[in-house]
Amino acid sequence: MGEVIRLPDGRAAQYWDNGVAGPAVLFFHGCPDTRHAAMTGASAAKALGVRLVAVNRPGYGRSDRHPSTQSSVADDAVAAADALGIDRFAALGMSVGTAYALVCAARHPDRVRALALVAGPDDEALARRFLDDLPPADAALLGTARTPAQVAASVREALVTTTATCATRRSPSAPGTPPRPTSGAPSTPGRTTGPGTSPCCCRGGPRSSPRS
The missing domain is CATH 3.40.50.1820 (Alpha/Beta hydrolase fold, catalytic domain)
Structure with missing residues (x-):
């Protein structure tokens, strides 16, 4: 209903x-x-x-x-x-x-x-999910330099910021207006464009969620 x-x-x-x-x-x-x-x-x-x-x-x-x-x-x-x-x-x-x-x-x-x-993501799970989507060399470097708790804290901070930014960039100016593209956007949910960029979890959902 x-x-x-x-x-x-x-x-x-x-x-x-x-x-x-x-x-x-x-x-x-x-x-x-x-x-x-x-x-x-x-x-x-x-x-x-x-x-x-x-x-x-x-x-x-x-x-x-x-x-x-x-x-x-x-x-x-x-x-x-x-x-x-x-x-x-x-x-x-x-x-x-x-x-x-x-x-x-x-x-x-x-x-x-x-x-x-x-099934809420704890620090270990969240850090592992993020690192698994990085190129192996980047994952090894970040995993050695930061603890899982520190990686998880960074991911959570990035998700909050990215969610607000992505929604603002894609907010149409009028009903029926297609979302504006964002340059350099990854096409696969959960992946990043490179070291130091924000995880695109919010992009994979609001922009292309398969179920409505």
């Missing part, structure tokens, strides 16, 4: 709602991914009498492109819950979505009744 709702500032947010009349669980998807990841739990949620809802982050599927942070996505989630008539809900985050779910629970404790995190 459901397709698009309007947030308070007029932006479109694409969502999915299983339509069950019961306690609500708001799903925060990974990167790149969409509301479709939540649909895999539709049968289980229905069997338990749980209302399962997922909202695409800005730039994913038919959700309008817009600069975003974990805090702004958390606020968007609460605004979406308001629009859907949901008062309190459990926040469920998967993969990169775990950080968004955590921030939502921290910013809106009056709305989030419970929190569940699935």
Whole structure:
């Protein structure tokens, strides 16, 4: 059930709602991914009498492109819950979505009744994922000079900055305007253009997410 709702500032947010009349669980998807990841739990949620809802982050599927942070996505989630008539809900985050779910629970404790995190990337996993996508010589140099925690901190910082920058560059000037290309953009999600550049996780999602 459901397709698009309007947030308070007029932006479109694409969502999915299983339509069950019961306690609500708001799903925060990974990167790149969409509301479709939540649909895999539709049968289980229905069997338990749980209302399962997922909202695409800005730039994913038919959700309008817009600069975003974990805090702004958390606020968007609460605004979406308001629009859907949901008062309190459990926040469920998967993969990169775990950080968004955590921030939502921290910013809106009056709305989030419970929190569940699935397969969130820890320092070791995040650093390994980033280093595996680098040329071997670069990965060896960075892996020797920095600890996994330091690499992970750099990646997280880059993701926050890159997400906002990519969304700003690709924000159309009018409805129907195609996104403006960014020179030097990698075409493969999760890869970089070279040492020192930001991981393009946000680019692989908002620009070319295969599922909407």
